[in-house]
Amino acid sequence: MIRRIGGHTLGFEEMPSIIGFASITGKKESEGPLGKCFDKIVYDSYDGNDTYEQAESMLQSEAVSLAMNKANVMAEDIDCIFAGDLLNQCISSSFGLLDFGIPYLGQYGACSTMAQGLIMAAVFIESSAANIAACVTSSHFASAERQYRFPLEYGGVRTPTAQWTVTGAGSCILKNTKKGPSVARATIGRIVDLGVTDANNMGAAMAPAAAQTLKSYFDDTCTSPDDYDLILTGDLGEVGSKALYELMNRDGINIQNKHNDCGLMIFERTKQDVHAGGSGCGCAASVLCSKILNDFNEHRLENILFMATGALMSPTSCGQGANIPSIAHLVNIKNR
Amino acid sequence: MIRRIGGHTLGFEEMPSIIGFASITGKKESEGPLGKCFDKIVYDSYDGNDTYEQAESMLQSEAVSLAMNKANVMAEDIDCIFAGDLLNQCISSSFGLLDFGIPYLGQYGACSTMAQGLIMAAVFIESSAANIAACVTSSHFASAERQYRFPLEYGGVRTPTAQWTVTGAGSCILKNTKKGPSVARATIGRIVDLGVTDANNMGAAMAPAAAQTLKSYFDDTCTSPDDYDLILTGDLGEVGSKALYELMNRDGINIQNKHNDCGLMIFERTKQDVHAGGSGCGCAASVLCSKILNDFNEHRLENILFMATGALMSPTSCGQGANIPSIAHLVNIKNR
Numbered sequence: 001m002i003r004r005i006g007g008h009t010l011g012f013e014e015m016p017s018i019i020g021f022a023s024i025t026g027k028k029e030s031e032g033p034l035g036k037c038f039d040k041i042v043y044d045s046y047d048g049n050d051t052y053e054q055a056e057s058m059l060q061s062e063a064v065s066l067a068m069n070k071a072n073v074m075a076e077d078i079d080c081i082f083a084g085d086l087l088n089q090c091i092s093s094s095f096g097l098l099d100f101g102i103p104y105l106g107q108y109g110a111c112s113t114m115a116q117g118l119i120m121a122a123v124f125i126e127s128s129a130a131n132i133a134a135c136v137t138s139s140h141f142a143s144a145e146r147q148y149r150f151p152l153e154y155g156g157v158r159t160p161t162a163q164w165t166v167t168g169a170g171s172c173i174l175k176n177t178k179k180g181p182s183v184a185r186a187t188i189g190r191i192v193d194l195g196v197t198d199a200n201n202m203g204a205a206m207a208p209a210a211a212q213t214l215k216s217y218f219d220d221t222c223t224s225p226d227d228y229d230l231i232l233t234g235d236l237g238e239v240g241s242k243a244l245y246e247l248m249n250r251d252g253i254n255i256q257n258k259h260n261d262c263g264l265m266i267f268e269r270t271k272q273d274v275h276a277g278g279s280g281c282g283c284a285a286s287v288l289c290s291k292i293l294n295d296f297n298e299h300r301l302e303n304i305l306f307m308a309t310g311a312l313m314s315p316t317s318c319g320q321g322a323n324i325p326s327i328a329h330l331v332n333i334k335n336r
Numbered sequence: 337m338i339r340r341i342g343g344h345t346l347g348f349e350e351m352p353s354i355i356g357f358a359s360i361t362g363k364k365e366s367e368g369p370l371g372k373c374f375d376k377i378v379y380d381s382y383d384g385n386d387t388y389e390q391a392e393s394m395l396q397s398e399a400v401s402l403a404m405n406k407a408n409v410m411a412e413d414i415d416c417i418f419a420g421d422l423l424n425q426c427i428s429s430s431f432g433l434l435d436f437g438i439p440y441l442g443q444y445g446a447c448s449t450m451a452q453g454l455i456m457a458a459v460f461i462e463s464s465a466a467n468i469a470a471c472v473t474s475s476h477f478a479s480a481e482r483q484y485r486f487p488l489e490y491g492g493v494r495t496p497t498a499q500w501t502v503t504g505a506g507s508c509i510l511k512n513t514k515k516g517p518s519v520a521r522a523t524i525g526r527i528v529d530l531g532v533t534d535a536n537n538m539g540a541a542m543a544p545a546a547a548q549t550l551k552s553y554f555d556d557t558c559t560s561p562d563d564y565d566l567i568l569t570g571d572l573g574e575v576g577s578k579a580l581y582e583l584m585n586r587d588g589i590n591i592q593n594k595h596n597d598c599g600l601m602i603f604e605r606t607k608q609d610v611h612a613g614g615s616g617c618g619c620a621a622s623v624l625c626s627k628i629l630n631d632f633n634e635h636r637l638e639n640i641l642f643m644a645t646g647a648l649m650s651p652t653s654c655g656q657g658a659n660i661p662s663i664a665h666l667v668n669i670k671n672r
Contacts, residue, residue, distance in 0.1 A: 002465040004415070008439055010465050051656050079340070080524050087650065088424040090444045094527055094648035094661050103344055103524035104663060105452060106444035106648070108426045116441060120456075127463030129338040129346050147652075188416050188439035191430055312430035312442070314423065316483075320387050325430050327440060 002126050006220025008187050008213075015182035015336060016125040016133075016174045020071020023289040024063050025282070026141065026167030032267045037290035038168070039066050045142050045167070053091060056140035059169035059282070060085070060096030063289070064136050071173040075100040078173070079130035082117040084108050085138050085281050086165075087147060092138050102134065110310030111206075111235050112189065113137040114170060114285040115329035118306075121174045122183035122331075131175065138169035139280025148199070148315055161201040163237045163263060163279035164272075170285030172293075178336055181296035184303075185332035187217040191312060193325040199313065203240020203263075203276055205324040206309035210236060211247035213307060213328040218253065221332075225258045229301050232292065234284035234308030234328075235263035237277030262287035284308040302335045338462050342556025344523050344549075351518035351672060352461040352469075352510045356407020357629045359622040360399050362477065362503030365614075368603045373626035374504070375402050381478050381503070389427060392476035395505035395618070396421070396432030399625070400472050403507040411436040414509070415466035418453040420444050421474050421617050422501075423483060428474050438470065446646030447542075447571050448525065449473040450506060450621040451665035454642075457510045458519035458667075467511065474505035475616025484535070484651055497537040499573045499599060499615035500608075506621030508629075514672055517632035520639075521668035523553040527648060529661040535649065539576020539599075539612055541660040542645035546572060547583035549643060549664040554589065557668075561594045565637050568628065569664075570620035570644030571599035573613030598623035620644040638671045 003011040022039045030041040040062060047055040060083065068075065081100070084107035085092035097104055109116040117135025124130040142152055144165040150156045174183070192212055196205040210233055218224060225231060236244055241261045248255050262284045263277035288306060295301040307330040313322065339347040358375045366377040376398060383391040396419065404411065417436070420443035421428035433440055445452040453471025460466040478488055480501040486492045510519070528548055532541040546569055554560060561567060572580055577597045584591050598620045599613035624642060631637040643666040649658065 002463045004464065004467070053652060053656065054658075084442075084444060086425075088652060089422075089446065089648065089650035091648070091650045091653045094663075095653065095658065098527045098529055098661050101526050104527050105456070105524060106420075108420060108442035108444040110425065120441070123460060123463055123465050127338045127459055127465070128340065129459050129463070131340070188441060190437050191434045191440050193434055312425065312427070314425035314427045316389060316424060317427045317431065320389065322390075322431065325434050327430075 008216045009220035010186045012122055012126050012183055014126050014176050015184050016122045017177045017180050017182040018172045018293060019175045019177055020067045020173040021289040021293045022063050022066030022070055023170045023286040024059050024168060025286050029166055029168055029266055032272060034266055034291050037294060052140055052143040053087060056092040056138050056143050057096035060092055060136050060138045063169035063171040067171040067173050073132055073173060075102055078102045078132050078134050080105055080124060081134040082107050082120040083136045084113040086144055110312055111279060111281050112308040112310030112327055112329045113281045114288060115306060115308035115331050118183060118331045119186045119329060125174055125176055134171060134173045136169060136171035137281040137285045139165050139282035141165045141167045144280060158275055159200040161239050161276050163202060163276045164274035165280035166266060166278045166283035168282035168286035170289030172289060181293055181333050182336045183331055184334040187213050187330040189213045189327040189329045191325045191327050193323050196324050199318045201239060202279060202311045203237040204243055205311050206236055206326040207240045207243035207247060209326040209328040210244050210307060210309050213330050215251055217330050225255045228258060228303055228305050230304040231255050231259045232304055232306050233261045235279040236261050236309060237263040239276050296335050304333050306331045306333055344552045345556035346522045348458055348462050348519055350462050350512050351520050352458045353513045353516045353518040354508045354629060355511045355513055356403045356509040357625040358399050358402030358406055359506045359625040360395050360504060361622050365502055365504055365602055368608060370602055370627050373630060388476055388479040389423060392428040392474050392479050393432035396428055396472050396474045399505035399507040403509050407509040409468055409509060411438055414438045414468050414470050416441055416460060417470040418443050418456040419472045420449040422480055446648055447615060447617050448644040448646030448663055448665045449617045450624060451642060451644035451667050454519060454667045455522045455665060461510050461512055470507060470509045472507035473617040473621045475501050475618035477501045477503045480616060494611055495536040497575050497612050499538060499612045500610035501616035502602060502614045502619035504618035504622035506625030508625060517629055517669050518672045519667055520670040523549050523666040525549045525663040525665045527661045527663050529659050532660050535654045537575060538615060538647045539573040540579055541647050542572055542662040543576045543579035543583060545662040545664040546580050546643060546645050549666050551587055553666050561591045564594060564639055564641050566640040567591050567595045568640055568642050569597045571615040572597050572645060573599040575612050632671050640669050642667045642669055
């Protein structure tokens with residue numbers, strides 16, 4: 001049974017559990033602070049394929065395979081999978097998941113996709129629409145640069161506010177087992193547009209959406225940052241994280257002591273030349289499905305807010321001078 | 337309570353009802369056989385905007401506004417909206433729905449999006465995750481041609497198997513009211529790839545997915561075409577519909593007498609120069625949210641299968657020589 005809490009939050013009475021999770025990343029991510037936490041590293045940008053796009057598809061399929069192994073389930077046990085990515089028409093997902101034959105519901109939330117997929121999977125399980133559900137998302141530095149900015153061969157100089165798209169994927173398998181990290185509550189985001197137009201400063205574009213969703217959640221649940229071990233954003237990076245602190249402070253909410261950002265955790269920014277931090281669907285996905293969920297299993301974390309943010313623009317809309325609308329979906333994950 | 341029926345089908349015990357629906361289309365669609373059924377016609381391809389993409393966004397926002405009016409609900413009454421479209425990063429949806437402030441969950445199912453959105457909305461309502469939920473999708477001939485094929489200014493010649501992207505949108509508002517057209521059952525599709533690579537013959541690419549989903553549904557529910565007033569596919573067009581008949585016939589299932597296709601209904605093909613028929617997310621959406629749901633309200637239809645199909649490729653994947661994977665989601669709509 002799902003309970004609506006306040007205006008925008010869902011409460012899951014059964015609390016669907018994450019019975020398996022896995023992450024896979026590229027070489028650069030393996031050299032960062034979380035390098036040892038990932039299940040698999042792909043050292044070749046092509047991962048043995050002809051194109052970066054095919055390589056990204058393979059990241060998704062490998063993440064799902066690894067998560068299934070850890071959950072001890074087969075593809076035919078999974079009633080549906082929620083997946084999406086940043087590529088046009090979400091081809092990483094459609095090609096990456098083809099061979100599994102799992103009923104597929106494509107999601108588009110840009111870099112918020114991991115949180116969106118978790119919410120979807122939890123709703124489907126809590127409602128008995130699925131006994132076992134999965135979610136997965138990915139990004140790839142080279143396929144994202146080619147599509148959103150410039151082909152790598154151009155050798156373009158990055159702005160200081162730019163983030164570095166993570167090459168990686170993460171997948172979770174959910175089931176109602178009443179143990180381990182479980183989805184307790186969720187807040188579905190609304191689209192926010194505060195007039196940011198700089199596609200090289202996604203953190204600033206996404207911070208207002210993050211602030212809106214986080215405030216809604218605290219209002220709806222009558223809780224505060226003190227009630228949680230960690231408030232983890234997806235990929236606001238350095239610029240966006242600071243903007244989020246400021247926006248929350250305006251409402252008298254100080255999250256700074258409890259906050260971390262997947263985009264800041266995944267790279268050693270001073271050494272790895274990633275400017276404002278990591279980004280991409282695969283950033284939040286690979287950090288959640290490695291360090292974070294491991295910490296749950298080892299009881300270093302018990303109760304967190306995982307909030308992935310997405311910038312809902314396209315190169316076309318940016319080229320036409322439109323603002324960058326954004327969104328943030330929040331999931332409260334608790335150990336049982 | 338949602339019941340799982342057989343391997344792939346969901347049964348909705350409460351049967352969430354479609355309490356409001358609306359369609360909006362362009363000039364060409366208004367000149368077709370269903371012209372009088374649409375709620376609003378946009379005679380200018382730009383709909384007063386600077387770009388085709390903005391015009392498509394406006395189709396979505398107008399469809400939602402019209403559907404809300406007919407359902408007698410306000411944006412703040414709607415707990416979440418499921419939306420998607422064909423444009424890169426689904427910008428028709430993110431820009432079109434921005435001003436409503438409704439919690440937003442972006443979907444990507446290509447032309448299957450209307451069925452996918454209906455399934456999502458029904459699951460959220462049946463599970464109490466939402467009291468009122470909405471779905472919407474759109475397509476626009478000019479924005480689709482620019483993105484998927486050639487800018488219109490090239491004046492390219494179309495192949496005989498090509499379909500014509502519908503300029504239009506359709507939206508449904510769902511609530512548990514136990515009256516009117518209601519979602520009784522649904523089958524979530526699996527991704528299918530039978531090796532079709534011709535991006536100008538989407539019908540052929542999508543027919544295998546349609547056949548797989550339809551067979552699963554009949555198997556799961558122990559029903560046959562005779563049990564339904566209509567089996568309505570999204571936009572297989574002429575080529576895809578024939579392929580679907582053949583694929584179903586191989587399993588001894590004859591759907592021809594009960595079948596129609598939104599892509600064949602929306603245009604007068606011999607006169608309107610649309611080759612194999614209409615296509616695009618807006619095709620299935622605008623036909624369902626006009627003629628079909630009107631027929632439910634006037635009891636000319638009581639029990640149908642609505643199955644929208646999607647081709648999950650992108651111009652990038654086609655350019656790289658990949659096959660066209662496809663999917664079909666099915667919704668059983670019944671009058672109460």
